[in-house]
Amino acid sequence: MRTKKWLQTGLAVVMASALLIVGCSNGNNAGGKNSESGGENSEVSTEPVTFTYFGFGANKDTMASDTTIGKKLQEQTGVDWKMEYVVGDGSTKSGVMIAGGDYPDVISPVGELAKLLDAGAYIPLNDLIEKYGPNIKRVYGDYMNKITNEDGNIYILPFTANVNGYLSPPDPSSTFWMQRRVLKEFGYPEVKTLDQYFDLIEKYQAKYPKVDGKDTIGFATFAGTAGEFFTITNQPMHLAGYPNEGGVLVDMESHEAKLYQGTEDEKRWLAKLNEMNGKGLVDPETFTANKDQYLAKLTSGRVLGYVNYSWQINDATNNLRSAGNDDLRYVALPIVFDEGIKDAYVDPPSFVNNRGLGISVSAKDPVRIIKYFDNLLTDENQKLVEWGIEGETYTKNAEGRMVMNEEQLTNRNDNDFKRKFGFAYFDYEWPRYGDNSVYDDGNAHVPFNQPEVAAINYTEGDKTLLKAYNLKTFSDFYAEPVERPWYPAWSIEKEPGSPEQLFSQRAGDLQQKYYPRMVLAAPGQFEKVWNEYLAEYNKLDAKSYEEFMTNKVKARVEGKW
Template identity: 25%
Template sequence: MKTIKGILAAALVMTALTGCGGGGGEKAASGDDKGAAADSNAPITLTWFDKNTGDAFNNPVAKAITEKTGVTVEIQQPTGNPVEKLNLMLASGDLPDVVMLDRGSDIMNKYISSGAIIPLNDLIDKYGPHIKEMYGDTLAKTKNDDGKNYYFANWYGLEKYPVFGFMMRMDIMKELGVGDKVNNGEPFTAEEFENLLVKFKEKYPTIDGKESIPMTLNGENIGSVSGTFKGMFGMMPYYETNGELKKDIRDPRYLEMVKFLNSLYRKGLLDKEWATMKTKQFEQKLAGGNVFATAEALWNVGNPNSLLKSEASDPAKADERQFYQYKVLAPGVSADQTTYGPKSSLGWDGVAITRSNKDPERTMKLLDFLASEEGQYLLMWGVEGKDWDMKDGKHVPRPEVLDAFKKNWDEASRTTGIRKWTWMIKNGPGSDGTPYDLIGRFQSDPVTDLAIKNLADTSFDTAPYDNLGPAGGTPEAIMDTKVNDTINKYFLKMALAPTEEQVTEQYNQMMKEVEAAGLSKLEKIYTENYKKRQQLWTESK
């Protein structure tokens, strides 16, 4: 993720099984030969659909994987919409050997319920020692309702890392008299933050001939806006009361949160155009030099920050021209109660073996290798002796590799294979303390370093609350969509209301509409699914 780049992805395939030429691999073992084949590295080819990439499996990392395991992967190009492609494959029954798809999505549920992907528990017991070691209780937490594992998550494991926060130009903060707080890790109160916006507006009515903007937001990314302001008020994904889960709009802090956002708008401290801005316009505004603050995910300001740095008149102060992330406390909320860092310990995507796979044993052996520490460093650091070396018991990347990613991330990943496929990837450090994610975590920058100092302690695990809604394709799912659309519509209406009284009026109207749309019924589903999940996790330990 982010000043770093974003969350990326994975892929693999099997030509000999389908008769499609290409890998030069032999046919997968069948019948009595399977047990022996599972313990061998005889060459085979697996077909693999990865929703994130269609690049050929022919770079140095790919070749090293084949050398280690005997498996050649034939990547199936996910042209067009990957979900549409996955639906087509499911409908036709023309499945690859392995699929990688969104972990908590409706399409994953379809693949499980239709039998398109197979249970993995017996295979894990026989061929997955590294999977058991690395995944730990993640295996228990990713079990289906029937108690079986159907996929392996990637980017799993809770990492203390910043997500949302209030971002301010450090050079301007110093000019406004808070230079003592720019680096010391102390949070700002809501009043202190608002006073900075006021001071900025008073001190700089215009900058370089342009009207100054105390704060702007990305109207195309309401998730970052609401996530930041909710984090300030310590709100959670659901409002828990009397053992039941309620939509967060029932949390008394929700209305307080929206009123604070609205007050910034009514006082002229918030960009009048923010609600209609697209991401590109938002980035252009931040890079224009006349904006002081925003509310965003850490990784969404990389482009504006790069431009601001490049245009610094004094190179020694270039870093200070960037937007840095800070913790702001709502009234009555302590620093340790803020929730700026929602992250799921269960990851993003799921790697699954399909019913068409003729050699699930060899496939599991491959996945077990990829999940191992050796496999993690191969996927994310590249080839030992070429991309990195082991010195004094630690992985040490070669400078030319780091430089190549700084110059052109995509090209470096394509040519080296480093971070090209994120199958089975785990968050955090390996046994020597170096991060598995070389490019995303090994080297940092001042913006990321300060964000970690200011906000990493706000991280919390959203896994207990993820995907608690009704099953896709049901009347309740349509109901859920309508409720969420209504909330999103009224969020903007409340944020832009001309008076505080009208914020309350809009809130009350929103509550009437979502109740009429079936909110109470949905909340019973959220609570029921939540309790089932807790029971399943407890029983699986």
């Protein structure tokens, strides 16, 4: 079990210290863990007001006050939120917002940040933070140079600012998942390589072609929308032994960033999918099913293996757990191309600066909003949005450790409960402590990073599987992470209309056009379609893009974000 803390040091600390000395006096206790919003006009109004929140992630619309957490925060601040989320293509929605020039009060942009920034959708937060944000300054102090744009302004507050170091999760996950009954059927064999992974699925499907009267699906993934097409395009990177850097592989020594699109790694991945499709193992709706249809397949128990990041399929994961049949649940495995490759699925210490929440130019009362953000960033409220209410959703043992009993854990894993209580809305897409943070009292910020909680959270099926592989936690499947000071490279922004952004768009368009053709090609036709794809890709200026990414990576290594 990993309990190593990685401390954030270097230029970021020096710059932040210089920037934040001003405004931390006048008795405002800006460095305190539970300080109130200080600075000018420190009195916080609690007059009722409702603001609008829009998220480009997937969720169900709600009023914040209809959740337990939202109601508690409303009682503290008087602020309620009408929370809405994107339906369909995010790029289309952001385009409509920009064309109309009318925005919600706050926006969590996900992949639309560069476009919204270029359109001037966000207001600078610098002065608001200085006047009303002592907790914001405490949480983001070490990262201030990383959240400040080249124009000197701060526009969003990201979600990954780790406080008090870095606590590795006991149960990380790869992108390759296998149904547990497959492993059980063959005596829990070691499954390390891509060939071993598909061989096992093929053997099981041949033995059990149907489940509950319906055809077994050997392998599935979600590539039905442009916004999540990275699910299938990212895998050559992981199989080659690299963490999620987006479109490039970064050399640990030279810090050179090289694209893997158009390489033998990409070809090898697609050729394997084509081979498996020829054997009837690949879901024929891989490129056409919508997200709900895909999640329904995973929940049905018919799928033997799939590729996804865990955060993409939380609803299906929780539904399967709630159903109580451990054999139909999945386990993530550190799959690579060859035995000699060291996996890199566990993220090293990182800071993602292009995912966060910002205040729009249409906001009715930015001061009231920034005070709400600041109030959210006390230890008390961070425990509320992650752990809930003591005595109700968690307890403390004699040593002061935050723990959960089985009933509380069952609720914490239940999608309906998480939405009703508010965990599904407030534990991520708001200004927050990063997942790997630790409180001063030693408790983990995220419940499932708490060793005591992780141990109780294990079902009998979990314990049986771990025992079969002689492991204590699921993290023991994986290699230790290697620190990468630039990580993750996918968060490097490309200006809208820039050569880098245009290259990314055109290269991605080629993948969306040719991946279905290559995967679904008839036996013997793959090479022909691959060569067509490669010929089109080689017309793009990949070299200039790699030079851009290399320069950005090297700048980050030097502390220049």
